[in-house]
Amino acid sequence: SYDLTQPPSVSVSPGQTARITCSGDTVAKQYPYWYQQKPGQAPVLLLYKDTQRASGIPDRFSASSSGTKATLTISGVQAEDEADYYCQSADTSGTRVFGGGTKLTVL
Amino acid sequence: QVTLRESGPALVKPTQTLKLTCTFSGFSLDTNGMRVSWIRQPPGKALEWLARIDWDDDKFYSMSLKTRLSISKDTSINQVVLTMTNMDPEDTATYFCAREGPVPGLYYFDYWGQGILVAVSS
Numbered sequence: 001s002y003d004l005t006q007p008p009s010v011s012v013s014p015g016q017t018a019r020i021t022c023s024g025d026t027v028a029k030q031y032p033y034w035y036q037q038k039p040g041q042a043p044v045l046l047l048y049k050d051t052q053r054a055s056g057i058p059d060r061f062s063a064s065s066s067g068t069k070a071t072l073t074i075s076g077v078q079a080e081d082e083a084d085y086y087c088q089s090a091d092t093s094g095t096r097v098f099g100g101g102t103k104l105t106v107l
Numbered sequence: 108q109v110t111l112r113e114s115g116p117a118l119v120k121p122t123q124t125l126k127l128t129c130t131f132s133g134f135s136l137d138t139n140g141m142r143v144s145w146i147r148q149p150p151g152k153a154l155e156w157l158a159r160i161d162w163d164d165d166k167f168y169s170m171s172l173k174t175r176l177s178i179s180k181d182t183s184i185n186q187v188v189l190t191m192t193n194m195d196p197e198d199t200a201t202y203f204c205a206r207e208g209p210v211p212g213l214y215y216f217d218y219w220g221q222g223i224l225v226a227v228s229s
Contacts, residue, residue: 033215035154042203042219043154049213086154090214094167096144096156 004032004087004099011105018074020102022087028068032087032099034061043086047072074104082106109133111143111204111220118226119194129187129204129220136162136182140209143187144216145178147200155200159207160187196227 004024012018022032031050035043045054047063060075074081087099115127127145134141144159158178159167168176177190187204201224205216 030214035216037154042205042222043216044219045215045217048215048217049210054217088154088156088215094159094165095169096159096214098146098154098156101153 003091003097004089006085006087006099006102008100009103009105011107012077013107014077014079016077018077018081018104020072020074020085020104022070022072022099023068024089024099025068026089026091026097027065027070029092030089031063031065032070032089034063034072035086035088036081037084037086037101046085077104077106079106109206109218111206111218113202113204113220113223115202115223115225117224118228120229121195121227123194125189125191125194125198125225127189127191127202127204127223127225129189131185131187131204131206133218134206136160136180136185136187138162138209140211142207143180144205144207145187145189146203146205146216147198148203148222149197149200152200154203157191157202158189162209194227198225199227200225 033048034046037043062073085102111131141162145157148154158176160178175192180187201222203222204220206218208217
């Protein structure tokens, strides 16, 4: 089980908006970070410090949070966005936790 | 330029101890606030955080694996070592090391190694 809950899969057509949620008690205390992972590759940081995009990340990637749920939004989805997406947080004990991951399929 | 690279055995037998080394460049683990973590990913499954070592030698472990893990660093040669005892086939995974940047109050992994696939089989 995961302290951060993500939907296993999300499917959208090219050009549409994809929304991937991340739920958990830690979300209310600290905004989660978001990563993209393509097959056979290491994860890549997308967003940190609430809505700050990491270097080189297109502005179609954004994030928001309300209560215990955070949402990664990908506007104008492109075929290259097909990947697994993970949220990650830190708890007060100093450990780190990842969500279960969401597979984004671009139809 | 920050880089991290994992090294170690590709295959271990059940009950053996796994030793993985993360060799990094482009930053110093002596720098205040710098951290390096190990994260693993079984084939087709999610990322799982394992352990972390900080610039001040503080160490943190996954609660579920705490009794089997040990993390250490050698800042003179820019390496972080993870050992995991009593390996089981369920520990088959790609193991990543990742840097956690020195920004106070932020706990994200900004640089990752390419990962090393470790299989556990007799």
